[in-house]
Amino acid sequence: MSETYTSDEMMTVAAARMLRNGAVCFVGIGLPSTAANLARLTHAPDAVLVYESGPIGAKPSVLPLSIGDGDLAETADTVVSTPEIFRYWLQGGRIDVGFLGAAQLDKYANINTTVVGAYGRPKVRLPGAGGAPEISSSAKDVLIIVKQSKRTFVEKLDFVTSVGFLTGGNAREAAGLSGNGPAAVITDLCILRPDLESRELKVVNVHPGVNREKILASTGWSLRFADSCEETPRPSPVELETLRDLKARTAAVHGTQGDRE
Amino acid sequence: MAEWMRLAEAIAAHVHDGETLAMEGFTHLIPFAAGHEIIRQQRRNLSLIRMTPDLIYDQLIGSGCASKLTFSWGGNPGVGSLHRFRDAVENDWPHPLAIEERSHSDLANAYVAGAANLPFAVLRGYAGSDFPRVNPQIRSITCPFTGEVLAATPAVRPDVTVIHAQKADWKGNVLLWGILGVQKEAVLCGKRAIVTVEERVESLNAPPNACILPHWVVTAVCEVPRGATPSYAHGYYARDNAFYREWDRISRDRERFSAWLDQHIRKTRDFEEYLALQRDPQVQAIYL
Numbered sequence: 108m109s110e111t112y113t114s115d116e117m118m119t120v121a122a123a124r125m126l127r128n129g130a131v132c133f134v135g136i137g138l139p140s141t142a143a144n145l146a147r148l149t150h151a152p153d154a155v156l157v158y159e160s161g162p163i164g165a166k167p168s169v170l171p172l173s174i175g176d177g178d179l180a181e182t183a184d185t186v187v188s189t190p191e192i193f194r195y196w197l198q199g200g201r202i203d204v205g206f207l208g209a210a211q212l213d214k215y216a217n218i219n220t221t222v223v224g225a226y227g228r229p230k231v232r233l234p235g236a237g238g239a240p241e242i243s244s245s246a247k248d249v250l251i252i253v254k255q256s257k258r259t260f261v262e263k264l265d266f267v268t269s270v271g272f273l274t275g276g277n278a279r280e281a282a283g284l285s286g287n288g289p290a291a292v293i294t295d296l297c298i299l300r301p302d303l304e305s306r307e308l309k310v311v312n313v314h315p316g317v318n319r320e321k322i323l324a325s326t327g328w329s330l331r332f333a334d335s336c337e338e339t340p341r342p343s344p345v346e347l348e349t350l351r352d353l354k355a356r357t358a359a360v361h362g363t364q365g366d367r368e
Numbered sequence: 369m370a371e372w373m374r375l376a377e378a379i380a381a382h383v384h385d386g387e388t389l390a391m392e393g394f395t396h397l398i399p400f401a402a403g404h405e406i407i408r409q410q411r412r413n414l415s416l417i418r419m420t421p422d423l424i425y426d427q428l429i430g431s432g433c434a435s436k437l438t439f440s441w442g443g444n445p446g447v448g449s450l451h452r453f454r455d456a457v458e459n460d461w462p463h464p465l466a467i468e469e470r471s472h473s474d475l476a477n478a479y480v481a482g483a484a485n486l487p488f489a490v491l492r493g494y495a496g497s498d499f500p501r502v503n504p505q506i507r508s509i510t511c512p513f514t515g516e517v518l519a520a521t522p523a524v525r526p527d528v529t530v531i532h533a534q535k536a537d538w539k540g541n542v543l544l545w546g547i548l549g550v551q552k553e554a555v556l557c558g559k560r561a562i563v564t565v566e567e568r569v570e571s572l573n574a575p576p577n578a579c580i581l582p583h584w585v586v587t588a589v590c591e592v593p594r595g596a597t598p599s600y601a602h603g604y605y606a607r608d609n610a611f612y613r614e615w616d617r618i619s620r621d622r623e624r625f626s627a628w629l630d631q632h633i634r635k636t637r638d639f640e641e642y643l644a645l646q647r648d649p650q651v652q653a654i655y656l
């Protein structure tokens with residue numbers, strides 16, 4: 108009998124698996140940071156975690172609550188200034204994977220973290236860009252981790268904060284963006300990847316216990332499934348135990364699990 | 369030439385109504401004591417610049433000090449929204465707040481440009497995003513050598529910059545370490561700079577290449593122990609994560625925020641008295 112787990116745990120584990128050992132990864136705070144650290148503690152011990160506040164090669168013992176926690180600086184190979192992080196390391200082309208979250212996402216993996224509603228008179232004012240626009244344009248590949256619902260997976264973004272494939276096809280290349288763009292979107296229901304030609308997101312893996320109707324009902328556009336769509340492998344006991352230990356350590360130190368944006 | 373001053377004197381002498389003010393510190397070393405003193409002295413119409421507004425600007429915005437905010441990420445780190453910032457943008461409370469929104473990479477580059485006495489920053493950024501549509505200051509420039517089109521944005525040039533650091537010596541040479549953010553650039557791009565420090569020491573005893581701001585680029589230096597609370601000072605004290613969470617409750621509601629502001633900032637004499645009040649369980653129970 109296999110262990111039980113939550114859909115959030117499945118999402119984090121599936122995202123962590125995407126990070127290959129040795130990759131240099133620019134990590135956003137929240138879910139991306141949880142997944143990247145899980146990867147580092149399991150199959151990718153040599154992953155290099157870069158945080159926009161300046162730490163390069165951070166190996167935090169608990170999840171950081173803010174992007175500039177002291178633990179990140181103390182465990183890093185080096186700490187550089189914030190301008191240096193963006194100029195030499197990100198724009199300089201030294202980041203393999205940018206790991207991002209999103210408030211809203213469209214079928215071409217463009218991201219909104221700015222406003223819901225009109226910009227000048229927003230219904231909800233979200234935190235804004237942070238480092239995401241340049242991470243999404245300059246990192247060689249981008250991974251996006253986000254909980255899936257009609258509220259987050261929308262037909263049209265209220266604001267394009269960070270660019271995925273713009274209007275699809277070769278629009279991204281035509282706009283002169285240096286990185287390859289989003290390689291995968293990992294949610295609590297499934298994994299999506301862009302179609303090689305249209306660049307529209309397609310479901311390539313469905314998490315165990317999730318059916319297609321549920322995924323469609325949680326998406327604001329008519330979502331397609333790849334012909335070769337498979338079930339996501341369940342979290343292994345090691346993956347689950349490592350994730351739960353990490354969260355328990357974080358809660359003991361911070362009083363919170365550390366993966367809210 | 370740096371002058372050792374009391375914080376209240378430094379703010380009175382060097383921060384004026386209607387000026388452009390940058391208070392920096394990337395999660396670490398956020399100059400909260402100085403922010404509180406600006407609220408106490410009731411500055412108005414400030415044009416605020418900061419990459420991550422954090423609680424410090426939530427407090428300044430909610431108390432009516434600011435008419436404009438230039439920023440790149442406006443959340444409560446690890447917690448959620450900045451409610452006073454949102455109330456100003458969404459509902460014009462306590463009065464309208466103009467915003468100039470940029471990305472981290474852009475603002476970091478713009479501080480560098482300001483420090484280097486250049487009029488604008490150049491970066492690979494914003495291509496395809498909606499930012500240029502809502503911020504006319506984000507423009508483009510064509511590289512004269514390769515023809516590549518790059519983003520161009522105005523340099524940050526504040527009237528006054530405020531930062532917090534770990535140490536300063538008797539001359540006012542300032543030493544900081546840990547996560548440095550854009551503090552060095554922020555000091556160098558400002559017309560004036562106020563630095564609060566954890567402690568005044570005889571000698572900095574710093575190794576070569578340490579981040580030191582020579583006394584002759586600092587206008588005023590003030591000893592304010594724990595002056596970055598509730599953020600942290602590496603080597604001195606940890607981040608008060610509980611307060612960041614409590615702030616969500618204090619700031620969510622206008623009346624509760626106003627009561628907190630009156631009791632903790634407007635009616636306290638200085639940061640020391642504020643810290644004593646923060647430690648008083650009877651006072652804190654009111655806001656829980």
